[in-house]
Amino acid sequence: MSAQIGVTGLAVMGANLARNFARNGYTVALHNRSVAKTDALLAAHGDEGSFVRTETLTELVDALEKPRRVLIMVKAGKPVDSVIDQLVPLLEEGDIVIDAGNSHYEDTRRREAALAGKGLHFVGIGVSGGEEGALLGPSIMPGGSRQSYDSLGPMLEKIAAKYDGEPCCRWVGTDGAGHFVKMVHNGIEYADMQVIGEAYDLLRAGAGIEPAEQAEIFAEWNKGQLSSFLIEITAEVLAHTDAKTGKPFVDVVVDSAGQKGTGRWTVVSALELGSPVSGIAESVFARGLSSQRDQRAIAQDVLTGHEQQPEVPEGFIEDVRQALFASKLVSYAQGLDMLGSAAKEYGWDLKLDEIASLWRAGCIIRAELLDDIMKAYAGGQQPANLLFAPAFAEAIAAAVPAWRRVVATAVQLGIPVPVFSSSLAYYDGLRRKRLPAALTQGLRDLFGAHTYQRVDGEGTFHTLWSGDKSEVEAVDTH
Ligand code: NAP
Numbered sequence: 285m286s287a288q289i290g291v292t293g294l295a296v297m298g299a300n301l302a303r304n305f306a307r308n309g310y311t312v313a314l315h316n317r318s319v320a321k322t323d324a325l326l327a328a329h330g331d332e333g334s335f336v337r338t339e340t341l342t343e344l345v346d347a348l349e350k351p352r353r354v355l356i357m358v359k360a361g362k363p364v365d366s367v368i369d370q371l372v373p374l375l376e377e378g379d380i381v382i383d384a385g386n387s388h389y390e391d392t393r394r395r396e397a398a399l400a401g402k403g404l405h406f407v408g409i410g411v412s413g414g415e416e417g418a419l420l421g422p423s424i425m426p427g428g429s430r431q432s433y434d435s436l437g438p439m440l441e442k443i444a445a446k447y448d449g450e451p452c453c454r455w456v457g458t459d460g461a462g463h464f465v466k467m468v469h470n471g472i473e474y475a476d477m478q479v480i481g482e483a484y485d486l487l488r489a490g491a492g493i494e495p496a497e498q499a500e501i502f503a504e505w506n507k508g509q510l511s512s513f514l515i516e517i518t519a520e521v522l523a524h525t526d527a528k529t530g531k532p533f534v535d536v537v538v539d540s541a542g543q544k545g546t547g548r549w550t551v552v553s554a555l556e557l558g559s560p561v562s563g564i565a566e567s568v569f570a571r572g573l574s575s576q577r578d579q580r581a582i583a584q585d586v587l588t589g590h591e592q593q594p595e596v597p598e599g600f601i602e603d604v605r606q607a608l609f610a611s612k613l614v615s616y617a618q619g620l621d622m623l624g625s626a627a628k629e630y631g632w633d634l635k636l637d638e639i640a641s642l643w644r645a646g647c648i649i650r651a652e653l654l655d656d657i658m659k660a661y662a663g664g665q666q667p668a669n670l671l672f673a674p675a676f677a678e679a680i681a682a683a684v685p686a687w688r689r690v691v692a693t694a695v696q697l698g699i700p701v702p703v704f705s706s707s708l709a710y711y712d713g714l715r716r717k718r719l720p721a722a723l724t725q726g727l728r729d730l731f732g733a734h735t736y737q738r739v740d741g742e743g744t745f746h747t748l749w750s751g752d753k754s755e756v757e758a759v760d761t762h
Contacts, residue, residue, distance in 0.1 A: 286349035287313035287336045289439060291357060292367060293385075294321040297411070298357030299329075300418035301384065304443040306333025313338055313347035317358075341367075345374040352379040353436055360385045368395060368406075377403035380432050384409045388549060389427075389460030389467060393630075396428060396459040405432035408459070410466020412647035413445065421445035423647035424453035425469070425639075427462030445646025447655075452646045456639060457632035464553075464626055465639055468619045471550030471564040473514075473648050474543075475615035475703055478567035480518050482701045483608045484534075486690065490697050491596050495532035499523035501601060509609050509679075512651030541571040550622075557629055559622040562710050563615040566702040591698035597689055606686035607704050613680055614707035616657060617670035637661035669714070680711070733758075 290313035291302040298316075302325070305312045311334040316322045319339050326337055338344040345352060352375060356367050364383055371381060381404060383392065392408030399406035407428030411418065424444045426433060433455040444453035456465050487493045487501065499522035506515045524533035547568040554561040573580075597603065620636050627634040640658040643649055660673035667673040671680055691708055694701040713719065728734035730749045735758040737744055746758040 287311040287334075287347050288349060289313070289353045289355060290315060290338075290344045290348050291355045292316065292341065292344060292371075293356055293358035294325050295357070295359075296415050297385070297418050298355075299325045300415055301355065301357060301411070301422075301443070302335070303329050303332055304419055304421070305439065306335055308442045309333070310439060310442075311336065313344050315339075315341060315344040341370050342374055345371070350376070350379070351435060352376075353382065353439070354380070355382040355384055357384050360387050361391075364391070365395070368399070372399070372402060372404065375404055378405070380405040380407060380428075380436055382407045382409060382428075382436065383463075384411050386410075386466070386544070386546060387463050389464040389553075392427065392460035392463045400429075405429050407432050407436060408463040409440070410462045410469065412466060412469055412643075412649075414648070417445065417646050421452075421646050423469075423642050423645065423650070425456050425462045425465045425642055426453065427455075427457055427460055427464075429458065430455060447641070447645040450641070452642045452644060454638050454642060456642075457627070457634050459630075461630070461632045461634065464630075464632075465623065465634070465642075467546050467549050467553070468622055468626075469643060469647060469649060470546035471554075471561065471568075471622075472615055472619040474547035474550075474567040474571070475563045475619075476512075476514050476612060476649055478570050478703045479563075479608050479611045479615070479707075480514060481570075482611075482694075482699075482704050483604050484518070484522070485699055486604050486694060486697075486701065487601065489699050490693065491600050493601075495522040495534050496525075505605055505608075509653070510605065510612070510651075512653065513648060514651075540575045540577055542575075543568070543571050547571070550619075553626070554622050557622065557625040559618075559625045560710065561615075561618040561622050562706040563611065563618055563703045566706045567615075570700075570702050589698040592696040594693055594696045597693065599686075600690075600693070603686035603690050606683040607690035610680050610683040610687045610711070611704045611707040612653070613671065613676060614710055615703070616653070617676075618710070620657070620670050635661075636666075671711070671714070684711075 288310045289305055291298050292315040294314060294316040302312045302314055313336040314322050315338045322337055326335060336347045338347055354371060356364060358364060358367055364387060381399060387408055396406040405428055407426055410425035411422045413422035421444055424440050426440060437455060441451035441453045444451040456462050484498060487498055499519045502515055502519040502522060522534060526533045526536045529536055551565045551568050623634050637658045640654050644654045656675060660667060660670060660676060670676055687708055691701060691705045725736040729736050729746055733746055735744045735746045744758045745755050747753055747755050
């Protein structure tokens with residue numbers, strides 16, 4: 285029996301994706317470096333669909349219909365290269381190699397170019413939704429050649445999450461575009477979680493609201509503008525009581541957040557692109573600071589806060605909700621803006637409405653908001669920034685007074701709100717008619733003859749700072 289797809293790498297993600305394909309009627313050839321995982325999967329779930337057991341990559345390749353589709357779901361990094369190196373000599377022109385792991389997009393670009401040279405398609409696909417999503421329907425962001433999508437796309441669309449019956453899977457662009465979009469998705473996810481954390485901290489330390497009561501507040505928020513998977517699970521986590529101590533679960537968890545690297549990748553890439561994703565960056569740094577537990581312990585004795593205890597303003601809970609919404613919106617705007625910069629840099633035709641549509645179900649940042657974001661870019665509308673789309677300009681304007689009150693209160697109380705405050709600074713920075721960057725340019729010209737342009741005409745200039753301070757026209761080196 286020929287299988288329509290082969291999966292190599294049957295740890296939790298690969299196994300669940302393989303089961304998802306099989307449950308959707310495809311025959312799936314299974315392979316794992318150690319055969320035990322293949323057998324464990326077949327023993328536990330072999331009756332869920334049509335599987336072909338293989339022990340070697342040669343057997344896997346031989347089990348597939350042509351053009352072959354081999355999906356790699358092994359540990360990201362060197363293992364992916366190792367599997368590709370073993371697979372390539374076994375494949376024929378036109379076959380498709382898929383990497384569905386969390387690979388860095390530059391690795392995907394390199395691998396795509398190398399395999400294209402051998403007549404093979406290499407497709408990097410971003411998969412979001414964790415273990416459960418992989419099994420029941422993830423959000424899928426495929427890159428690679430358009431041609432490969434003709435063969436692969438229908439299968440991916442079948443196993444993907446659905447929003448109003450529409451699959452959360454579309455070809456997003458060539459070579460590493462899929463992994464890039466997934467990376468930015470994860471960056472936004474970092475910011476989304478951080479703003480939730482900031483809201484929780486303000487309600488707890490600022491307004492004295494205990495986790496169980498906050499769970500009800502978040503559950504209520506989940507019914508409105510903020511409706512999303514992350515708000516929903518925040519209510520669940522805050523409502524949970526530790527069985528051992530009877531304390532709120534959130535109080536027995538060590539307050540240092542881990543990271544696997546995709547948030548950091550987003551920020552590094554944004555720095556290279558010159559893309560101001562300040563909310564995402566602050567959320568990555570906030571995790572970093574939380575992990576500096578030794579320094580934080582010393583700071584308890586050494587650093588003084590001089591906090592003021594302002595009256596928590598009336599309506600504080602609603603203010604925090606609005607600040608959370610506005611900051612969240614800024615993170616999405618920054619992430620989408622970064623996609624726009626990457627599209628120019630890498631020659632990708634990224635369609636922001638389609639990308640927003642992929643995130644409406646299956647993935648971790650799924651939210652009602654994404655349907656509105658999709659509409660803001662639909663029909664060829666291209667606001668230069670999400671915040672400029674009329675619906676969002678209006679929504680964020682309505683939240684600004686509360687947002688300012690919350691940030692001011694947080695500063696006085698000594699509660700760090702790095703994403704709330706940096707998002708407000710981004711918003712004000714965009715709006716400001718004149719930025720102090722003019723002074724920066726003056727300083728750069730004085731110490732490094734970096735030149736500047738004038739507001740009142742064309743050209744590039746330099747002031748003879750160590751001479752008579754006259755201005756000369758300069759050759760533009762930028
Ligand atoms: P994983 O723990 O990242 O990797 C384990 C798998 O990789 C095993 O099948 C292992 O085979 C195989 N492997 C490791 N080194 C290998 C090598 N040199 N040659 C061949 N096979 C090798 O598995 P995972 O958690 O299922 O994740 C897979 C990918 O999905 C990763 O890129 C991950 O970042 C991404 N991802 C994970 C999640 C999640 O929620 N876990 C969500 C989205 C994406 P053996 O059994 O023989 O050791």
